[in-house]
Amino acid sequence: MPRFPLFPLLFAASCAAADPPLALRNVTVVDPARGAVKEGQTVLIRGGRIAATGTEVRVPRGAREIDAGGKFLIPGLWDAHVHLVLGTEIAFPALLANGVTSVRDMGGDLTRVDEWRRRIRAGEIDGPTIYRAGPYVDGPKDAPDRLVIRTAAEARAAVRSLQKRGVDFIKIHNAVPREAYFALAEEARRAGIRFAGHVPLDMTPEEAASAGQASLEHMATLVENALAAATRRNESPVAALERLDDAAAVRLFRGMAANRVAMTPNLTAEYAITNRGSAELESDPRRQYVPASLVRYWSEAFQRKPTAARQLLLRRFYQLVALMQREGVTILAGTDLGLRDIFPGFSIHDELRLLVQAGLTPAEALRSATVAPAAWMGVRGVSGDIRKGVAADLVLLHGNPLQDISQTARIHAVVARGRLLDREKLDAMLAVTAKQAGSR
Ligand SMILES: [Zn+2]
Numbered sequence: 001m002p003r004f005p006l007f008p009l010l011f012a013a014s015c016a017a018a019d020p021p022l023a024l025r026n027v028t029v030v031d032p033a034r035g036a037v038k039e040g041q042t043v044l045i046r047g048g049r050i051a052a053t054g055t056e057v058r059v060p061r062g063a064r065e066i067d068a069g070g071k072f073l074i075p076g077l078w079d080a081h082v083h084l085v086l087g088t089e090i091a092f093p094a095l096l097a098n099g100v101t102s103v104r105d106m107g108g109d110l111t112r113v114d115e116w117r118r119r120i121r122a123g124e125i126d127g128p129t130i131y132r133a134g135p136y137v138d139g140p141k142d143a144p145d146r147l148v149i150r151t152a153a154e155a156r157a158a159v160r161s162l163q164k165r166g167v168d169f170i171k172i173h174n175a176v177p178r179e180a181y182f183a184l185a186e187e188a189r190r191a192g193i194r195f196a197g198h199v200p201l202d203m204t205p206e207e208a209a210s211a212g213q214a215s216l217e218h219m220a221t222l223v224e225n226a227l228a229a230a231t232r233r234n235e236s237p238v239a240a241l242e243r244l245d246d247a248a249a250v251r252l253f254r255g256m257a258a259n260r261v262a263m264t265p266n267l268t269a270e271y272a273i274t275n276r277g278s279a280e281l282e283s284d285p286r287r288q289y290v291p292a293s294l295v296r297y298w299s300e301a302f303q304r305k306p307t308a309a310r311q312l313l314l315r316r317f318y319q320l321v322a323l324m325q326r327e328g329v330t331i332l333a334g335t336d337l338g339l340r341d342i343f344p345g346f347s348i349h350d351e352l353r354l355l356v357q358a359g360l361t362p363a364e365a366l367r368s369a370t371v372a373p374a375a376w377m378g379v380r381g382v383s384g385d386i387r388k389g390v391a392a393d394l395v396l397l398h399g400n401p402l403q404d405i406s407q408t409a410r411i412h413a414v415v416a417r418g419r420l421l422d423r424e425k426l427d428a429m430l431a432v433t434a435k436q437a438g439s440r
Pocket residue numbers: 081082083106336
């Protein structure tokens with residue numbers, strides 16, 4: 001996996017070094033990697049980073065001290081699948097208020113995303129750390145923010161131009177033609193840049209896994225081709241799953257694990273698609289955190305009611321998620337922020353609950369939103385952990401998420417790049433998102 005030696009420097013430059021040190025005392029530190037807790041810890045934060053953790057940490061004079069007795073500290077969460085140009089910067093306060101301190105942007109206008117990124121790094125606005133793909137690499141399609149490739153030569157040129165623009169990875173979508181796909185895979189390997197996304201319509205997930213695609217997005221992409229054909233012929237989507245019985249799925253997942261191909265199931269999005277238009281979703285109060293224009297677009301653009309068979313498909317997706325975890329596939333928690341019925345920050349907690357409902361342990365679910373995406377992005381040691389040297393992105397919870405994953409949503413405070421955001425501040429931030437969303 002390629003490394004990004006610049007990241008720590010960029011991080012250090014963006015941190016509020018002038019803030020006094022912050023000490024969280026008597027806190028229970030949750031380690032998602034080991035699935036264990038350590039009680040009675042002091043976590044010392046200085047210059048935006050974790051300076052020390054342990055029971056015998058010396059707290060410097062002048063430090064701000066917080067008694068965190070009875071609270072549980074987890075690493076700041078990642079949402080590994082967002083589209084910021086859809087959720088817009090309005091989402092930023094809600095993301096942070098929900099403990100989402102890093103995002104992987106899976107496609108959108110690079111200039112716009114990079115302007116947000118610059119302003120966040122400069123401390124001009126609050127927001128998560130952004131890793132981004134820029135435009136979707138896709139075949140010809142009537143959709144925005146596309147870099148269209150038809151041939152192998154165009155695929156190679158696309159990799160080179162995206163690398164020159166400094167993207168963190170390449171996102172591919174489902175209309176990339178086979179020949180172009182394999183050329184892109186080869187060029188990306190040569191350039192040392194990862195590519196991730198959908199399985200193209202004329203390919204199988206097995207082919208994508210052995211070509212080195214670094215992550216597959218959405219459970220539905222495992223049956224992308226068959227699902228599209230079923231929709232076209234107005235057939236039950238469940239038929240699309242016939243090619244993926246347990247034996248075939250185990251073969252696929254073993255291949256993915258061996259090739260270190262991660263999977264972002266996007267169960268929240270699959271749930272939302274399956275239950276689109278239901279009273280539960282239509283009246284979800286969290287719609288207030290989504291730009292009003294986007295909510296209008298949701299109801300105009302997705303009119304068709306899901307079929308009853310979609311419920312069977314969803315149930316099968318849950319089984320497959322459990323199976324892939326058992327077979328050693330790295331799972332990344334991502335929501336598809338921007339899509340219908342996905343709410344900034346809030347939905348990552350839904351995703352974690354659904355992953356546990358599917359069969360992951362709470363520790364496995366927590367890993368999928370902390371250490372796993374950090375490792376995927378090549379920034380383990382910078383993000384996703386609670387130990388010395390790592391960015392001070394932290395979430396202080398009321399209860400133990402290893403016992404009950406829904407505790408991740410019971411947030412007492414967030415630390416974002418070393419800055420403490422207490423409950424009062426977090427509520428104020430949510431109010432900002434709601435206010436701006438209403439008028440947009
Ligand atoms: Zn997406």
